[in-house]
Amino acid sequence: MNDRSAVRLTRLQQALAEGGSLRLAEAASLCGVSAMTIRRDLAGADGELVLIGGHLMRADDPRHVPAYDLAVQRDRHAEAKRRLCERALATLEAGDTLFIDCGTTLMPLALSLPEDMSLTVVTYALNVAEAVSARPGVRLWLLGGIYHGSSRSFASDDMAETIRGFGLNKAFLSAAGVHPRQGLSCFHFHEVAPKQAAIATAQRRLLVVDASKQGLVRPARFAGLDDIDEVITEAAPQRP
Amino acid sequence: MNDRSAVRLTRLQQALAEGGSLRLAEAASLCGVSAMTIRRDLAGADGELVLIGGHLMRADDPRHVPAYDLAVQRDRHAEAKRRLCERALATLEAGDTLFIDCGTTLMPLALSLPEDMSLTVVTYALNVAEAVSARPGVRLWLLGGIYHGSSRSFASDDMAETIRGFGLNKAFLSAAGVHPRQGLSCFHFHEVAPKQAAIATAQRRLLVVDASKQGLVRPARFAGLDDIDEVITEAAPQRP
DNA sequence: CGCGAAATGTGATTAAAATAACATTGTCAT
C-alpha cells in the first residue's frame, strides 16, 4: 500500500467514523479518484473498511461480524433469549422503574421496550444503555464508573448506594450460573455489588436465564435462589 | 403481508437484534424457506430490515443513514473536525487523564486515541464512551446519570463533584458558540455543570471548535474565553 | 528532458444479485 492510498483510506475512515455508509462512487469522487482505485485501496488495507454491495462502511462495529457458521448456535441462543425476554416484557406495567442487568441475555428486552408506557430504566451496562437510548419514550439512568470490557459494564464504589436510592419496581437480573445449592453466580466480581443492591432494593426480582446456565457455578456468587421472586427460564434440559 | 411472513420477519429481526449481518441464503435456511420468500417478506415489510448486496441487516443502524447528498456538507464538517482532533491528539502524553466533552466535534479524537499510551478518559457522553470502549488499551470512566438524547450525554446532581475528584491533566471541551465578549456557550443547560467542573479541575483546558461556531451565542453560557488555556480551531472565516 | 516504475483510469469480462415470470404446493370452503 502506498502513501496516497493510505491517506485516502484514513480520510474515508474518518468520513465514516460517526456511522453511515457511502456509495462506492461517492467515496471515489470524495477522494477525487476512480472507483477502481478505491477498490484497490480497500484490497490492500487491513480490513477496517468493508465494501458490501457497493456500499462502503466500517467493519469494526458489532454490526458486521457475520453470523456465518455460528448462525445456528447464535440463533439457538438468540431465539431462547428472545422468547424469555418476551415473557419478561409481559410483566411490565406503565410507570415502572426497571433495573436491567448486564450481559447479552436481557438485550432483547432492552431493544423492545414499549415507548408508550412511561418507563424508567436503570442500568450499569453500556450495551443496554445504547439499546435503551434509542427509545425516546423511555427514561434512562446509567450508573457510571470505570468500564469493564469483559461485561460491557461499569463499576464504581458508590454504585450500590446509588441503586438503593432508586424506587425500583422490578429488577431483571441475569446470571452465568444457576445452581440449586450454590445459588446464582456470574463471572466478574465487579457485577456483584450492583446485582446485590438491585436485589435488596427492588420490589420484585426476576431472574432471566436460558437453560444452558442451569447447574453451573461461576466464580462470583451474588445471591441465593430464594432471593429471587420469579425465574423466567426454559424447561431444564431433559436427562433421558 | 401474511402471518408466516410476519413470523419470519420478527425472527430475523431478533436474530439481528444484537448486531451482525446475515447472508440472504443463511436467513433463508434459518427460516426454512427459499431466498425468494425472504425477499418477498422484506418487500412487504416496514423497512426495519434491509437487504444490501445479499447481506441482511437492521436499517435503524447509524451505519445506514447514507451520506447521500449530505455527503459534501457532512464531510466538510467531518474533515474540519478530523483535522482539529489530529492537533488535539498531538497534545496527548503517556499517563494522561483526559476529560472529553460531549457533542460530535470530539468524536474523531475518541475514535483515534492511541492504545499504547496508558490513557484514562473521563466523559459524560454516550457516544464518546462507545467510541472509547472499543479501545481496549484506554481506561474509561463514564459519568452516569439521567440520559439526554439531545446531546447523547448524561446528567446528575453529583457529577460536578465527581469530576472534581479526578486528577484531570487535560480537558478537551466543545462549544456550540464562541463569542469574544459573551464567551463560550452550548445548547443544553445540563452540560454546564460538567463543563465548568472540568474547567475548574483540569491542569490544561483545550477548547476544540470549528470555524462555524465563531461569533455565535447559545442559550447556556458555561465559561469565558479566558478560562481556556488553548483554543484548537481553524482560522476564522475571512470576510472579503 | 526523458526514462522507468508506480499509480491510476478505462473498457471488457465475469460473477453475483435483483427482478420478473411462471410452475408448484398447500389450504380452505363448498
Next chain:
DNA sequence: ATGACAATGTTATTTTAATCACATTTCGCG
C-alpha cells in the same frame, strides 16, 4: 374430492457489482 386462491419454489432475465487486462498518467531521478 375439487376448484379458487394464497404462498412458495424454480427458472430465466435484467441489472448491478466485482474482477481483469491493458492503456494512460503521474512522479521521482539521473
